[in-house]
Amino acid sequence: MSHENLDNYIGAYGERFPFADENVRMLHSYAGYVIDSIGERQRVDILSLGIGYQTVATRIVEELGERLGSYVILEGAAAVIAKFKAEWPLKR
Numbered sequence: 571m572s573h574e575n576l577d578n579y580i581g582a583y584g585e586r587f588p589f590a591d592e593n594v595r596m597l598h599s600y601a602g603y604v605i606d607s608i609g610e611r612q613r614v615d616i617l618s619l620g621i622g623y624q625t626v627a628t629r630i631v632e633e634l635g636e637r638l639g640s641y642v643i644l645e646g647a648a649a650v651i652a653k654f655k656a657e658w659p660l661k662r
Contacts (some may be wrong), residue, residue, distance in 0.1 A: 576647035583623055583650065594623050601629035613639045621645045621654045628659075 581587060604626070608614050614637060618626055621643055630641060645651050 577649040580649045597625035601626040615640045618643045
């Protein structure tokens with residue numbers, strides 16, 4: 571079994587990536603779909619696959635606030651994780 575170094579793709583999450591704007595718009599829409607699907611539930615636990623542009627995580631944390639019981643993000647690229655930790659504005 572071969573293992574690919576996912577850190578090689580960190581450039582795909584920068585502003586200079588040709589599809590960055592499209593990706594962010596799509597992720598913003600997806601986050602809205604997730605939040606709408608939760609409805610009025612008072613406590614939710616969420617698992618996200620990938621950090622990406624931090625768009626989904628930011629919207630989920632900001633809009634669900636105290637209703638968010640736990641939020642786990644599964645990410646395979648160490649460079650993306652390090653970038654997230656350095657830039658994440660919403661410490662809880």
